[in-house]
Amino acid sequence: MKIAIASGKGGTGKTTLATNLAYFLSEKENVTLLDCDVEEPNGHIFIKPEWVTEEKCYLPIPQVNEDKCTHCGLCSQACQFSAIAQVKDKILTFPELCHGCGLCALLCPSQAITEGFREIGTVQIGKKNNLNFIHGKLRVSEAMSPPLIKEVKKQGKNRGITIIDAPPGTSCPVIQSIVNSDFVILVTEPTPFGLNDLELAVGMVKELNIPMAVAINRADIGDNRVQEFCAKENIPVIMEIPHSYELARCYSQGNLAVQELPEYKGYLQRIWDGVKKELAR
Amino acid sequence: MKEIVVLSGKGGTGKTTITASFAALAHKKILVDCDVDAADLHLIFKPTVLETHQFFGGKSAFIDKDLCTACGKCGEICRYDAVNLANKEINKFLCEGCSACSHFCPTGAIKMEDDLSGYWFISHSPYGPFVHARLGIAEENSGKLVSLIRSKARALAEKEKAQLIINDGSPGIGCPVIASITGADYVLIVVEPTLSGIHDLKRVVQLANHFNIPTGVCINKIDINPQMADKISRYCTENNIKVLGSLPYDNCVTKAQVAQKPVVVEYPEREISKKIQDLWKEVEKALS
Structure with missing residues (x-):
């Protein structure tokens, strides 16, 4: 109870x-x-x-492998929390904004995103x-x-x-x-x-x-x-x-x-x- | 322009x-209630609302039951346990609006819809312009709403040529509190002389230090436990924090609340009112 x-x-x-x-x-x-x-x-x-x-x-957060990233922009368009952004040909992550939903890693067509962790x-x-x-x-x-x-x-x-x-x-x-x-x-x-x-x-x-x-x-x-x-x-x-x-x-x-x-x-x-x-x- | 937050x-x-009394004592200021999920300042100010605005905090997922085949893909992906497959429903209280389910639903049955999460207001109060909000019942994104009303208050301060914004904060040290202190000029921490009070004070001090915001302390209801009050003073001295004032316990505080007036307005002759006035002078000094 x-x-x-x-x-x-x-x-x-x-x-x-x-x-x-x-x-x-x-x-x-x-x-x-x-x-x-x-x-x-x-x-x-x-x-x-x-x-x-x-x-x-811990909460999972994205880690981007720049070598694999093709800068297609899918992750930054999909993220609802502005935790990942594409600026020209660079991907920036904002771990403190991330809710750990895992969507970016699932969407990435070139498997450039893996998950790291933030201690909460x-x-x-x-x-x-x-x-x-x-x-x-x-x-x-x-x-x-x-x-x-x-x-x-x-x-x-x-x-x-x-x-x-x-x-x-x-x-x-x-x-x-x-x-x-x-x-x-x-x-x-x-x-x-x-x-x-x-x-x-x-x-x-x-x-x-x-x-x-x-x-x-x-x-x-x-x-x-x-x-x-x-x-x-x-x-x-x-x-x-x-x-x-x-x-x-x-x-x-x-x-x-x-x-x-x-x-x-x-x-x-x-x-x-x-x-x-x-x-x- | 200076921004103070009471935490x-x-x-x-x-x-x-204390914020309500500051409102009555300060000149030319904007007042903000940053405790958007249990706001109380309006009960004292009895404001006349001039503007009402909707607040869309985020999105929520909805399942179209006709299109859903109950394949369970959404439930596998959702990290918030928000999918109720048996009822073909998303639990709106647990859904964080990440949209992962909607991206991977094979039949396109899940739509994301904007969430009307609350309202914010610009009001007239007897003590000056007042910006406040009401988060919808069981809604999230209180931090976003706090950031929003603070930016509206700053714009209003510029328009009204006010040099001061007084923010009433919320308890805790999480999302809405962080949103209420980022970029502020001063944090006043109101603490009571109890072991819990000291424990919680230390965590707020750490938070304010993290954001590099100068901090002062007011010990309230000091007579509950004078030894604990001494302990707080010692902690503050050791950590270079100024104790700007201490207030006695007085049941006129509750009476003033019932009368819907700031204590310094309803009971100006009481010792506590004089102490709040002294406290306000110290805060003004600390701000300048």
Whole structure:
């Protein structure tokens, strides 16, 4: 079973929920936590896993053999990403623009293009007690995170419960993180920014046709328009946690609330019951 | 003309709150919301839209089911797992628009169509001209859209003889963030005093260094953990980055957001507003 935790707006508490829920569940079940926020992965700060393996992840890019190239121009006409260009009788490649689709090499009539590789980041696999932990770290200055996210998910295929911590936003890295999940928990806060970004995130999850629920953090700080929106859209609110200085402090130190604040376990149990209830429908 | 970008790495540290207040404090400027997939600045500016434009970010593949023989060639070629052969469909969320499938389909059943990926706007706001965008739901190419609105903002700045562009960035360090800082003059990083905040700050600093853009830091919600704030200050000193200001936690920030006003406008007497004004003066100094 794959449960993704997403949000639209950043800083609403995705990682807090993902790490604590995964750790909490791993006390009784086989759980894997995938940190798919490869641009700014933070899950490991809280889980503190022992690393087992580390592997670099690459994206294929074209390498042109100038001796074989006849400068027919087919590759540069076909590339949708302007990653290969013909200037007079020279072929230029722009590896950082390449999406690694392989079309240029397939099209080249004189087999002048082979594929090299560009490093996009690292995938690390670790363990903490019973919990399997996998994350990706995007190489700084690399723009394309979705292929690295895909690799994290590939490494994380297992039979038990998989918790996915998604990046903020609603575009391709988030889609890649939550696609093929069985359920999405959207974490938000009851502020105008939280609501606006929740509306976008709900639209995205609906497009992907995945059942979802909402968890509201700092539930007492703003107004009640998030609750009204969820009621109108028929989206279950499976948890509301009030603003807590202790929780913020625990987070700031990189500690798991489930280990430090006994009352937090109750919230996690309620969330998990809520998810199971929704999935049983 | 100078271009400043407000970034954070980690989401929810206060980029938009601070940008909105800068908008109220700065003279003669153009405002840009570069967080195109979760834009929020318009909630404070309540802009009057003057121009709406379509944004075509790329192409998507479509299968003509009548021509498709389900031979499976497209699925072999596609590296994005976007082909659903059983339904003779391309998953539009996974398709990157590379067109490889369409080139090699033996029956010519796959067509590439332009993707209407969103809209961008030029608006009037109480704090100056405002360029912003809305990426379509579950669309890609946010980096391209960011580059586009930044170039429109620069053109507008020339027309309006504005000497300053203030960009509100998005979280992370990937495609839209890179698009929002290339060629900019200054990056202000808003960080919160948490272990995650420090971790993410370091990665944004590396990114800004990679593009050779001068960087300053603002520590927000400093009272959550003063020891972590010290750690951030030390890191900044060691790396020759100036801490331009630090702001206290104040729930009037949320109240101002609910009132749809910049904090410095709604609560000018609060300590946080005074600190934001000091911060803005430091940013202006750093820019000149």
